[in-house]
Amino acid sequence: MAEFECRLKIYRQLQGLTQEQLAEIVGVRRETIMRLEKVQYNPSLKLAIDISRAVKAPIEEIFIFP
């Protein structure tokens, strides 16, 4: 499944957000954020953009494709 590297956890923690808080901000479940951080889920473009805005980091820095 690991088609990309996900640094969401780093940027999330830099913003002082829990998984629950980030999930509420972007409108998904905490489990979805958890699976994103474990690279067990491939987010939609909209979700990726929403996450990028929430953690104040560029998309290409959060989700790194080889």
Place this chain on the structure above:
Amino acid sequence: MKDKKITIIGFPGVLCAAVMSGAVWYSLKFNGGRLVYPMDFGSYVFSYKDLPMILAGIMVIVYFAFVFFIFFGFYYEGKMSGTFMDERFRENAARAQLKAYKIGFTINFIALIIFSQGYILKNAEYTLAALIITLSLSLALCIFWGEYLLHHYDNDENGI
């Protein structure tokens, strides 16, 4: 929880298989293979020695109905869990439905090929009844199997 599900579904299944095996052995050993080998049910006369096979057959039917309702329980579990339907949930739901209906169509296809040849049930009315039962059960299986797969995809620790 997974062990509990395996116990609930697996143990009765093993029990049914054992009972059926014993009934088949009894029939072959002491009853001339009645209700084991194909026979003309039009001229069937009940014999007390048929009881093991009859009871085993009833047990197997009850077991399948039991498993069916277990899946029915999964349906309600998914419906009543109050799960927030985010994009991951919707994706899993679509994937689960697709797989469930693929399985259902496969069952229908195989059943049509087998029953329509007329070798098993050498009677048009029985064949029609068997086909209707099979198609109905496969439709029900599709509906509930989709809910079970959704629950499985959403809660699988290994993700997708």
